Amino acid sequence: MARFVFHLLALQLVFIAGALSLFSSKKVDDAVKYQLQQKVLTLGSSYTIKDDKDKPVYKVGFKQLGLGKHLQLTDVSGQQEFYSIKHILNPLGLAKYEIRQNDKVIADISRKFNFIGGKKFSVKSKHGTFKIEGNFRSREFKIKKDHVLVATISKKFFSVGDKYGVKINRGQDAPFILALAIVVDEVAHD
Template identity: 30%
Template sequence: MKELYIKQKVLSMRGRFTVKDADERDVYFVEGSFLKVPKVFTVSDTGGSEVAQITKHFLTWLPKFTVSIDGQEVITIKKEFTFFKSKFTIDALGLEVEGDWWDMDFGIYQHGELIGEVSKKWFSWGDSYQVKVMDESVEKLIIALVIAIDCVKADQSSAASSASFGD
């Protein structure tokens, strides 16, 4: 098992942050596009090579995000039409998220087997997440999924804030 930590910078306009290991060494660098449509987050390794990309689709009726790993689209996250509570679906081969993903406390399963766990760290400046990777062969997938879910949450929160701001 491998433990990784995602610590987002609160006041970063571009959405830059680092994924570190348990010894606080950099493992991945994440950078969001600034004033670009569609919004894209790029995940790079310490050598500067792109390993994953999260894209928010533009001109869709409901929010939709895709995740590409090593240039291959592997995950689609879509908001479902509901009247009360927000609901999102994750389309990927055998991938499920169980738990409270809205509060970033969930398990990631592939074909019923636990491959990762995510928990939000409270009382920290900015959003901080502990990510436990049970199967290191899907490490990039798990990190990209966590970033994508956090992006979905941020997008939903900003939409709710702007809607209530006009009231």
């Protein structure tokens, strides 16, 4: 009988270890780190994005005036636009955004209503299907592509101002993932 109990416990441990390995993608391992900081003394939304050596690599500012917010993510000089981010006004009040490249919509981002308290976004794009999940209170988010963690957004390392750490797996389109991080921050302030 003791042998049977021992085998049963061993089988349970193997099962638990296997289950944990399936769901343990809590970290982005081979990552490039960025620092996303909203400029405080500007009219509207403006961001500076720095690399892990504190060197500015991208900037975000208003693209044009009109209904809904329309931002553009460019290189530091502002000469090369990577993506623009358009807030689509929604009568239900749920956040909906488009990411555009060369004035063509390449991604639709919709906020999903969630009773449990977390926030979820669904992203359908030319780069694939993404899910963004997290908590606005703690400002911790995960970006998954086809159920694989590709980036994290975290405010826990920065307590002053609007500053986030963004870790992006190598091989991902960093400006696109940073555009998703900007959408999350914009929704946090709406």
